[in-house]
Amino acid sequence: MERKESRREEGAVRAAPKAPGWVRPVLEFGPLLAFFVAYGRLKDQVFTIGGTEYGGFIVATALFIPLFLASMLVLWRLTGHLSRMQAVTAVLVVVFGGLSIWFNDERFFKMKPTIIYALFAGVLGVGLLRGKSYLALVMNDALPLEAEGWQILTRRLALFFALLAVANEVVWRTTSTDFWVDFKTFGLPIAIFVFFMAQGGVFRRHARPEHDEGGGDTPPSA
Numbered sequence: 617m618e619r620k621e622s623r624r625e626e627g628a629v630r631a632a633p634k635a636p637g638w639v640r641p642v643l644e645f646g647p648l649l650a651f652f653v654a655y656g657r658l659k660d661q662v663f664t665i666g667g668t669e670y671g672g673f674i675v676a677t678a679l680f681i682p683l684f685l686a687s688m689l690v691l692w693r694l695t696g697h698l699s700r701m702q703a704v705t706a707v708l709v710v711v712f713g714g715l716s717i718w719f720n721d722e723r724f725f726k727m728k729p730t731i732i733y734a735l736f737a738g739v740l741g742v743g744l745l746r747g748k749s750y751l752a753l754v755m756n757d758a759l760p761l762e763a764e765g766w767q768i769l770t771r772r773l774a775l776f777f778a779l780l781a782v783a784n785e786v787v788w789r790t791t792s793t794d795f796w797v798d799f800k801t802f803g804l805p806i807a808i809f810v811f812f813m814a815q816g817g818v819f820r821r822h823a824r825p826e827h828d829e830g831g832g833d834t835p836p837s838a
Contacts, residue, residue, distance in 0.1 A: 639694060643687040645805065651680040652801040659794070673722045673793060681713045699754045701736065708732055726788040726796060729804065730781045737777035740770050765822025769815060776811050780804065 658672030670678075688706050692698050698706075708728055715724035743750035749766035751773060761769065784804070788796045 640691065643691045647680055647684040647687050648801055648805075650683055651676055652797060654679050655797050668720060670717075670720060671722070673725075674717055674720060677713050677716050677722070677725050681709060684709050701754055704735065705732055708735075722793065723788075726793075727785070729784040729800060730788075733777045733781035733784065737774045737781060740774035740777065744770060744774065759819065760824040761819070762822045762824050765818055765824075768818050768822070772815065772818075773811075780807065 654676040655673060658675050661672050661675075663670045663672075663675055685706060688698060688702060691702075708731060712724045712728035712731065716722055740750055744767070749763075749770040751770040752761070752766045759769075784799075787799050791799075
């Protein structure tokens with residue numbers, strides 16, 4: 617009986633859909649780019665809905681939320697799972713985007729990246745204090761590293777997330793909305809891309825050999 621169930625599970629794993637490589641970045645970055653375009657077109661307009669006037673930023677936010685959730689749903693259907701980071705981000709998008717719409721106040725949506733990055737930095741930091749790499753739990757399949765490599769990468773990423781949280785807080789409080797939208801759409805993604813490109817040395821020095829037995833599915837420092 618157990619063998620039959622095990623075979624069914626193995627068959628389900630093999631049958632899980634595998635999305636083309638270009639699908640993930642399109643689904644993850646597409647909604648943000650759509651927000652950028654919508655804001656650019658609507659920023660000088662005022663919309664009266666239910667007797668309340670809403671600026672273009674709020675309307676663009678209202679369009680972004682369902683589009684973002686739809687992209688996450690499609691990603692889940694194509695890949696069979698969402699990472700914990702993606703799930704947390706989706707919740708915070710709904711919460712802070714919803715608060716911006718409900719109170720007609722764009723500040724809630726602007727502070728969302730601060731909360732997200734500060735939360736991620738805090739979680740990774742707690743894991744490091746416990747001698748664990750929580751980053752390995754969500755990225756081990758994509759980056760098969762040794763335990764030491766995960767510790768190094770986790771320390772660097774926790775600090776990097778903390779810096780992004782501070783940077784977003786400074787930008788939205790001290791610059792125009794136009795500048796913040798540019799920063800959010802292009803600055804933050806580029807910064808994250810550059811960060812991971814700069815970790816090439818860690819990836820090379822601490823890559824886990826493919827022939828390591830039993831290391832494929834187990835987080836190295838979990």
